[in-house]
Amino acid sequence: MGCKAVLVRERCYMHTHLKRQFPRWKSIKPLLGWSLPAFGREDKALNRCITLEEIRLLSKKRVPRAVFDYVDGGANEEISIGRTRRAYSRVEFRPLVLRDVNTVDLTTTILGEKSSLPIIFAPTGYTRMMHYTGEVAVASVATKHNMVYSLSTMGTFSVEELAESVPDVRRWFQLYMWSDRARSLEMIQRADKAGFSTLVLTVDTAVPGQHNRDVRNGLTIPPKISLRTFLNMSTKIKWWFNILTTPPLEFATLRQEGLSPSEAAARVFDASVTFDDITWLQSIWKKPIVVKGVTSVDDAVRLADLGVDAIVVSNHGGRQLDGGTVPLEILPKIVKAVNGRMQVYIDGGIMSGRDVLAAIGFGADAVLIGRAYLYGLMAGGAAGVEKVIAILTKEIESTLQLTGVTSVKEFNSDSVRLRKRD
């Protein structure tokens, strides 16, 4: 067949089968490697983040340096922070293949109730300093994902305000035992009335940790506008605008005490708390009690003997004793010693879904995250926290699939080991 004949045939075919049309946006859009500018409130920089570390770096750009350092930093030389994080990079997963991991189950049971992820939002004080929406934003994300939210004694929303703003959140109240036990009792009763289901007693704060970054930055609570912060203001306009146009920062649950934030901070640390106070607490609070800040096998066993419902193996994210026991390293020994008599959670340094599963593999029933969600909050309020949970969910899911395990509940020490060094 000659060339001309082929062309004629092609034209006939086109004519009968393929009618020409105007280009349609629907068909062009999927071919574009770039997108048209969005004029909505979409946060592109946040959307682009694919790891929690990237969210951390974004948050650094969005809040004043002193605020970022308050969250990111720890006690003294920050030896604990480094060791706590590095322990997770020593984890080696031991994958099994040829398992059907098409669908995996990420749920777990926390104090008898189902949670969609093995993650609890840790109590963090002064949260509205990170983003003006504070605890309420975090608790809203917790509600959406059916997760537990813990409100700190040092929260910037009171127990009543949080319960009113996010009535459906599964909420725990973190207690710092006041030297004046009558004051503690009042606070506990208020938490009970406001529907808090569990008390978390933090016990690693005999005295406040020394945060050198905060001292160097001249961080005050509430933040003051020094000349240096004033200069820094121009680059963090949005943060300052939000802080200056919303109610002043305060320790809301302690509002009625009439103390300044620095006075309140000084009073909540009581160096005389002992195991007897746990017994006292059990006599007045009839719901579950979690003790947070345990890093010794003996202490864990004593708490199990007392009938405490759960402990958090925690070094307070390296914000109290610097250079103390590393939570992940002691976890398996504690889990073995308490032998299922209470639930064991862990926190400190968890920055990925792999870290979450590693902790579960070494015997934790769930993990608490602190900085991970605060970075999200500083980067973009509730949307930032939401993004953190989305990343963690995806990473837990894929790590389960790649290790050949179908559910969080079945993930155990067969799948992990700790290398001597990274």
Ligand SMILES: Cc1cc2nc3c(=O)[nH]c(=O)nc-3n(C[C@H](O)[C@H](O)[C@H](O)COP(=O)(O)O)c2cc1C
């Ligand atoms: C900014 C900040 C404030 C915190 N405030 C409290 C608090 O008020 N009460 C408490 O029990 N723990 C507090 N913690 C400790 C956390 O509950 C948790 O133990 C710790 O953040 C876990 O380590 P991670 O931040 O590396 O996840 C705070 C932690 C941070 C980072």
